[in-house]
Amino acid sequence: MSHVKVKHLSYSYGEGEGKVLKDISLEIDKGEFVLLTGPSGCGKTTLCRCFNGLIPHFYGGKMDGEVSVAGLRVSEHPIHEMATVVGFVFQNPENQLFALTVERDVAFGLENLGLPKDEISKRVTWALKIVGMEEFRFAAPFELSGGQQQRVAIASVLAMQPEVIVLDEPTSFLDPATALNIFQILKRLNDELHMTIILVEHRLELASAYINRIVLMNEGSILLDGDPRSILSQEESRLLGIGVPKVVRLFRMLRAGGIPFEHYPLTPSEGAMAIRRLVKGYDQG
Amino acid sequence: MIKVENVHYVYPNGFEALRGVSLEIDKGEFVTIMGENGAGKTTLVKLFNGLLKPSKGIVMVDGIRTFDVSVATLARKVGFVFQNPDHQLFCETVEEEVAFALRNMGFKKDIIEKRVKWALNLLDIAKYKGASPFTLSGGERKRVALASVLAFDPDYLILDEPTIGQDYSQKERLRHLVLQLNKQGKTVIIVTHDVEFVAECKPRIILMSKGKIVAQGPAKEVLPKADLLSQASLIMPQITQLFQMISDLGLPSNVLDEYEAWEALKGLRGMRLA
Ligand SMILES: Nc1ncnc2c1ncn2[C@@H]1O[C@H](COP(=O)(O)OP(=O)(O)OP(=O)(O)O)[C@@H](O)[C@H]1O
Ligand SMILES: Nc1ncnc2c1ncn2[C@@H]1O[C@H](COP(=O)(O)OP(=O)(O)O)[C@@H](O)[C@H]1O
Ligand SMILES: [Mg+2]
Ligand SMILES: [Mg+2]
Numbered sequence: 048m049s050h051v052k053v054k055h056l057s058y059s060y061g062e063g064e065g066k067v068l069k070d071i072s073l074e075i076d077k078g079e080f081v082l083l084t085g086p087s088g089c090g091k092t093t094l095c096r097c098f099n100g101l102i103p104h105f106y107g108g109k110m111d112g113e114v115s116v117a118g119l120r121v122s123e124h125p126i127h128e129m130a131t132v133v134g135f136v137f138q139n140p141e142n143q144l145f146a147l148t149v150e151r152d153v154a155f156g157l158e159n160l161g162l163p164k165d166e167i168s169k170r171v172t173w174a175l176k177i178v179g180m181e182e183f184r185f186a187a188p189f190e191l192s193g194g195q196q197q198r199v200a201i202a203s204v205l206a207m208q209p210e211v212i213v214l215d216e217p218t219s220f221l222d223p224a225t226a227l228n229i230f231q232i233l234k235r236l237n238d239e240l241h242m243t244i245i246l247v248e249h250r251l252e253l254a255s256a257y258i259n260r261i262v263l264m265n266e267g268s269i270l271l272d273g274d275p276r277s278i279l280s281q282e283e284s285r286l287l288g289i290g291v292p293k294v295v296r297l298f299r300m301l302r303a304g305g306i307p308f309e310h311y312p313l314t315p316s317e318g319a320m321a322i323r324r325l326v327k328g329y330d331q332g
Numbered sequence: 333m334i335k336v337e338n339v340h341y342v343y344p345n346g347f348e349a350l351r352g353v354s355l356e357i358d359k360g361e362f363v364t365i366m367g368e369n370g371a372g373k374t375t376l377v378k379l380f381n382g383l384l385k386p387s388k389g390i391v392m393v394d395g396i397r398t399f400d401v402s403v404a405t406l407a408r409k410v411g412f413v414f415q416n417p418d419h420q421l422f423c424e425t426v427e428e429e430v431a432f433a434l435r436n437m438g439f440k441k442d443i444i445e446k447r448v449k450w451a452l453n454l455l456d457i458a459k460y461k462g463a464s465p466f467t468l469s470g471g472e473r474k475r476v477a478l479a480s481v482l483a484f485d486p487d488y489l490i491l492d493e494p495t496i497g498q499d500y501s502q503k504e505r506l507r508h509l510v511l512q513l514n515k516q517g518k519t520v521i522i523v524t525h526d527v528e529f530v531a532e533c534k535p536r537i538i539l540m541s542k543g544k545i546v547a548q549g550p551a552k553e554v555l556p557k558a559d560l561l562s563q564a565s566l567i568m569p570q571i572t573q574l575f576q577m578i579s580d581l582g583l584p585s586n587v588l589d590e591y592e593a594w595e596a597l598k599g600l601r602g603m604r605l606a
Contacts, residue, residue, distance in 0.1 A: 194370065195369055221525065288502070314570075323581075
């Protein structure tokens with residue numbers, strides 16, 4: 048059974064305003080790791096807000112169709128109930144941090160879940176450790192750098208270990224090594240705890256090795272939906288200006304230049320192997 | 333020219349974010365500042381426009397110590413786009429936002445109108461001019477912040493993480509825009525983690541780690557060095573990685589983007605490229 052189910056969803060932020068989401072239908076199974084991407088302003092954040100109930104409960108507006116997550120119909124459950132099954136990392140970390148210390152921020156959601164004190168403390172330590180922020184446990188969030196704040200925001204959601212985790216451009220402020228580390232952690236949680244993960248991300252060069260599905264949006268609709276290799280090698284993704292990894296871009300140019308190969312490589316090492324194959328093929332006549 | 337001499341910066345809570353930084357940025361240069369989260373990049377560029385004053389050492393802009401002038405005077409010369417656009421957006425509409433600094437600086441009405449229109453078009457946000465900045469998507473807000481600074485035409489342009497929230501086509505636009513502004517003589521200073529963006533822009537790189545500068549040089553020299561990059565939590569551009577894996581085929585190891593790659597592959601046997 049699908050873990051996230053969207054049926055004929057349309058949405059506008061206000062009466063008389065244009066539709067930001069247009070008849071979206073989407074099913075995501077438990078344990079999938081989905082990357083949601085598309086041009087700036089196409090409605091990614093808006094769709095994410097429908098997964099945890101911010102839409103319609105906070106933003107109001109006009110919503111048609113149905114969204115359910117982990118068996119809960121979003122329109123029928125208030126945000127705090129949705130929060131027990133869906134973790135949400137905001138695009139802007141500052142919108143997520145409000146406590147006076149990092150520790151309090153990460154513990155906040157856990158206290159709301161009613162977990163015992165020592166479990167909370169354990170989870171806080173675990174979450175801060177995986178984002179590399181243990182030494183900032185007692186620091187004030189507003190005294191942190193942008194990237195450090197984003198790491199805390201991620202930790203506070205990971206600590207909850209929700210069934211579904213939605214991350215809206217969670218690595219935009221992160222240095223590449225940390226971003227990669229976050230993707231690896233997500234992959235691990237996905238493998239070990241079967242967390243369903245929905246990741247909005249433009250940095251496909253770092254993320255594409257970890258995901259198993261790409262949903263490509265444009266102007267409020269879903270344009271393509273499928274496995275990463277096939278989506279990234281399609282013309283639409285280039286035309287839409289999606290952050291196609293550089294290796295794929297290079298091989299697109301090679302193909303256009305008349306060089307034959309079977310599959311598009313996604314990573315540098317796949318690309319290196321592909322070039323070796325071409326040279327070897329030539330050497331062997 | 334921006335000149336930084338042995339600068340230290342200590343935040344009120346006692347944290348020393350800059351630990352002896354010296355550097356020079358010439359007029360008309362295009363520089364990016366890179367480094368891990370918390371390296372001190374934002375702190376450093378805030379010293380350039382006088383938002384912060386060094387705890388020790390000197391920062392000079394065009395021969396004037398930032399200690400000796402008001403932030404308002406410097407702000408006109410050194411335009412600053414914050415890492416987080418919400419720190420600089422506060423007007424009711426996008427159009428007012430972009431006009432705000434121009435009004436403050438006392439520009440004439442018709443000039444303001446012209447500059448606002450120009451900046452809105454340049455950043456692809458003219459269609460939102462009547463909207464509230466707060467209803468825009470993250471990437472759109474970032475472009476409003478950039479437009480509001482470009483509008484008053486500062487000599488120095490400091491962009492803290494300008495590619496955040498931008499899709500690839502917006503990034504391409506941005507790249508062409510900064511290269512064009514730089515060509516017209518503007519000094520451009522970009523703080524960014526976006527290695528692929530830097531590989532395409534090919535500016536001079538200043539690499540920071542833990543409050544210090546650990547390396548400086550042209551992109552072509554800095555980006556192929558794995559050990560330097562990992563010190564600053566950066567990852568080598570994809571194409572450079574690929575070429576270093578096949579350097580035994582006699583290919584150069586400092587290829588930065590797909591266009592350079594194409595040129596390099598042309599000479600390789602088996603590649604009959606037009
Ligand atoms: N207001 C503040 N008070 C105290 N410490 C601060 C403050 N702002 C930043 N710091 C600390 O100073 C160091 C440098 O911060 P800075 O914002 O310059 O980093 P950065 O290189 O821009 O990082 P990022 O890539 O995450 O934006 C960090 O360790 C941070 O925790
Ligand atoms: N709170 C809001 N009120 C009104 N319009 C909004 C609001 N948030 C976003 N929008 C508009 O909805 C569209 C999609 O925005 P968003 O979902 O944030 O895009 P993305 O995340 O894909 O960049 C944009 O045109 C944006 O201006
Ligand atoms: Mg968004
Ligand atoms: Mg910063």
